[in-house]
Amino acid sequence: MQQNEMKLEFDSRSCNEGFVRVAVAAFMTQLNPTLEEVADVKTAVSEAVTNAILHGYEGAVKKVTVTCRIAGQVLEVRVEDQGKGIPDVEKAMEPLFTTKGDSDRAGMGFAFMEAFMDTLKVESQVGKGTCVTMTRQIGRENKFERQ
Amino acid sequence: MRQPFEIAGTTLTIHLPAEIDHHNAEGIRCEADRILKRKPIRRMVFDFENTDFMDSSGVGMILGRYKAMRFMGGTVVAVRVNERMRRILTLSGVYKVIDIYEDMPRQF
Numbered sequence: 001m002q003q004n005e006m007k008l009e010f011d012s013r014s015c016n017e018g019f020v021r022v023a024v025a026a027f028m029t030q031l032n033p034t035l036e037e038v039a040d041v042k043t044a045v046s047e048a049v050t051n052a053i054l055h056g057y058e059g060a061v062k063k064v065t066v067t068c069r070i071a072g073q074v075l076e077v078r079v080e081d082q083g084k085g086i087p088d089v090e091k092a093m094e095p096l097f098t099t100k101g102d103s104d105r106a107g108m109g110f111a112f113m114e115a116f117m118d119t120l121k122v123e124s125q126v127g128k129g130t131c132v133t134m135t136r137q138i139g140r141e142n143k144f145e146r147q
Numbered sequence: 148m149r150q151p152f153e154i155a156g157t158t159l160t161i162h163l164p165a166e167i168d169h170h171n172a173e174g175i176r177c178e179a180d181r182i183l184k185r186k187p188i189r190r191m192v193f194d195f196e197n198t199d200f201m202d203s204s205g206v207g208m209i210l211g212r213y214k215a216m217r218f219m220g221g222t223v224v225a226v227r228v229n230e231r232m233r234r235i236l237t238l239s240g241v242y243k244v245i246d247i248y249e250d251m252p253r254q255f
Contacts, residue, residue, distance in 0.1 A: 036231075039231055046204075047203055054169060104172075106206040107207075108207075
């Protein structure tokens with residue numbers, strides 16, 4: 001597989017979270033991933049989409065876009081919203097940091113994305129929205145056992 | 148079908164769904180808290196037998212219930228945890244505060 005791309009646009013309703021991670025998982029099967037790689041990507045996608053719905057739009061129903069690109073053995077997933085944006089990205093990415101401490105948020109979304117993917121890039125503008133881009137090379141031994 | 152929330156004496160066992168994300172963690176949280184308010188629960192058991200997906204929303208839900216139980220002097224354990232879920236619980240630090248079992252311990 002040299003190059004391939006797909007794009008999903010969906011309402012920012014929490015009931016879509018399951019559908020989106022399964023769609024991404026189905027798209028990545030052409031890379032012949034291990035079950036573990038699929039589970040890792042699903043977790044990272046779930047975190048990014050939850051952030052867009054919960055923090056980006058704060059419950060309002062608008063559109064979230066997920067774009068997946070395959071180049072060689074690398075899967076790139078981009079999750080975009082046009083929500084409120086993150087004032088301090090560096091702070092938001094600190095493990096355990098949360099703006100919703102009263103509602104059982106673990107503050108581990110970005111930490112999970114970082115742990116389960118190879119690269120993570122977060123671009124955000126207050127009032128304009130947030131774009132999270134993650135990549136993962138597929139078809140390599142266990143990410144946690146290599147080195 | 149087995150009820151997802153099972154009460155035996157002062158033990159509340161929560162049979163978790165196949166996937167725990169932001170969407171359904173909220174429902175589990177509400178029901179667990181409703182039971183905690185009404186019944187004298189001393190021990191909470193999270194049963195992962197059927198679970199093969201959990202993200203940080205699930206972690207937040209578990210840690211939140213752990214805080215509530217600890218506040219009341221109760222305990223929380225996770226049972227029938229598979230390798231994938233163990234990794235999530237380890238990565239998130241949950242294993243530091245609650246005991247995790249691969250099987251269903253006999254004393255329950």
